[in-house]
Amino acid sequence: MILRSSLKVGAHALGVAMLFMILPASAQTENERDVQAASPPGGVFEQYYDITAYYSPLADQERYVTGSYDSDIRLNGHGVHGADGTDVYAGMIAAPSNYPFGTKMHIPGIGTVAVHDRGGAIQTAGKNLKHDRLDIWMGRGDEGLSRALTWGRRVLKVTVYGVDPSIREEVTFKSLVLSEGYSRRPVRPPMFPVDIWNLSHGEEVVKLQKTLAGLGYFDEPITGFYGPETRDAVYRFQSDHDIFTDASELGAGHTGPQTRISLEKAFVERRKTLLPGITLGRGSQGQNVSKLQQILRELGYDVRVTGVFDEQTQKAILTFQKMQKIVKNEKEHGAGYFGHKTMAALEKQYTESVVHANATVIEVPNYLVQDLSLNATGEAVRQLQSELARLNFLRIEPTGNYGPVTAHAVFKFQQSQGLVRTLDDSGAQVFGPATRERLNQIIAERFYQSGLITMRKKALSLISLAK
Numbered sequence: 001m002i003l004r005s006s007l008k009v010g011a012h013a014l015g016v017a018m019l020f021m022i023l024p025a026s027a028q029t030e031n032e033r034d035v036q037a038a039s040p041p042g043g044v045f046e047q048y049y050d051i052t053a054y055y056s057p058l059a060d061q062e063r064y065v066t067g068s069y070d071s072d073i074r075l076n077g078h079g080v081h082g083a084d085g086t087d088v089y090a091g092m093i094a095a096p097s098n099y100p101f102g103t104k105m106h107i108p109g110i111g112t113v114a115v116h117d118r119g120g121a122i123q124t125a126g127k128n129l130k131h132d133r134l135d136i137w138m139g140r141g142d143e144g145l146s147r148a149l150t151w152g153r154r155v156l157k158v159t160v161y162g163v164d165p166s167i168r169e170e171v172t173f174k175s176l177v178l179s180e181g182y183s184r185r186p187v188r189p190p191m192f193p194v195d196i197w198n199l200s201h202g203e204e205v206v207k208l209q210k211t212l213a214g215l216g217y218f219d220e221p222i223t224g225f226y227g228p229e230t231r232d233a234v235y236r237f238q239s240d241h242d243i244f245t246d247a248s249e250l251g252a253g254h255t256g257p258q259t260r261i262s263l264e265k266a267f268v269e270r271r272k273t274l275l276p277g278i279t280l281g282r283g284s285q286g287q288n289v290s291k292l293q294q295i296l297r298e299l300g301y302d303v304r305v306t307g308v309f310d311e312q313t314q315k316a317i318l319t320f321q322k323m324q325k326i327v328k329n330e331k332e333h334g335a336g337y338f339g340h341k342t343m344a345a346l347e348k349q350y351t352e353s354v355v356h357a358n359a360t361v362i363e364v365p366n367y368l369v370q371d372l373s374l375n376a377t378g379e380a381v382r383q384l385q386s387e388l389a390r391l392n393f394l395r396i397e398p399t400g401n402y403g404p405v406t407a408h409a410v411f412k413f414q415q416s417q418g419l420v421r422t423l424d425d426s427g428a429q430v431f432g433p434a435t436r437e438r439l440n441q442i443i444a445e446r447f448y449q450s451g452l453i454t455m456r457k458k459a460l461s462l463i464s465l466a467k
Helices: 030-037 069-076 141-151 203-214 228-240 257-274 287-298 311-323 340-355 379-390 404-416 433-466
Strands: 045-056 103-107 111-117 132-140 154-163
Touching: 045 069, 045 141, 069 433, 103 132, 111 132, 132 141, 203 228, 203 257, 228 257, 257 287, 257 340, 287 311, 287 340, 311 340, 379 404, 379 433, 404 433
Parallel strands: 045 132
Antiparallel strands: 045 154, 103 111, 103 154
């Protein structure tokens, strides 16, 4: 994409995946496409394209899709000029090399655009690519990232006009709602209503990990922390569901809009296979009874999986019905019988066991949230000094005073992370957004690793006691 050779971002070029539709491949051959793309004004044609999105990060963003400013820069570049020297602008298109610069196109949902960029991954259709690929630059910072994640990856029919200076570019992003919610929200609340980010923590991550575990993608302890194992599990799910084809793509491993929708669909499909689909009562036998017994066990009921609807299963159903206020006692009609009302209640309870998941999560890191510079004082400075000392950049006890020694320690940390090179560089010795974001990433990774080790030690201890 944007001057890939000088900015070293050729590998990204794929964008965030959000496949809204799968359409039949164009019947054109590659040679026909070459001729049409290079044709003079008037050679208009329509063709399906695999269209992705990318953006350029800023140092003061609220979030980064890969977890840090530096890694987003490596993936997307700084965004200065297109390959033909055009200043980058929102809506600029990168296309395969057989499309001349200046080629005009109309993309549904974006408008009339022009080609000004190239990219190593922006290729014509071939062995692993069903359609020619295009990439749209969506802007900078949080706004550009939000647009890119909302667009994702779409296969659309595009009208190609060729190189025609008389056709004006008209780009709009009104169709891209700048939020983390679904573009098309279902009537009921979604299972995953917002993006879940790398290095985040809490109940949403617990829910994500439990869902991935239930789908067979995550076999690590449920920690509530979005670390490398969770990111890898998300990518494996994305790969299996044709959301991404390469782990280096922007958004790979990030639980964004399309991934959230696909996870919920996969969970619903799995729920259908796990829950019995027929009514059952005392004496019933077979696979559906086994499914019912297994779900009851997962929900904490003392039931053996025998495939026979025995007295124990009947008592468990009755207890469940009373808790759900389906019946008041065993004498009521339907008590102890797995009918439609009980089936619906069990399905809801099973869903909530994941949606409102509880787990022993790793301790939440004490993140640094305040910009600091020379002569600052207070607890935030003390916390910063403690972290710098832990990393061996500060040799004094924390004082709460941001003096020359602390400023020099900040500078050495910045140098170690490639944020600055000399004292003359902008931001040197200042604990600003980019420096804070990188130190917080290190804090998060440390808490994750130490918490994971503790949880594994506890698990091994329990196994040892059980022997």
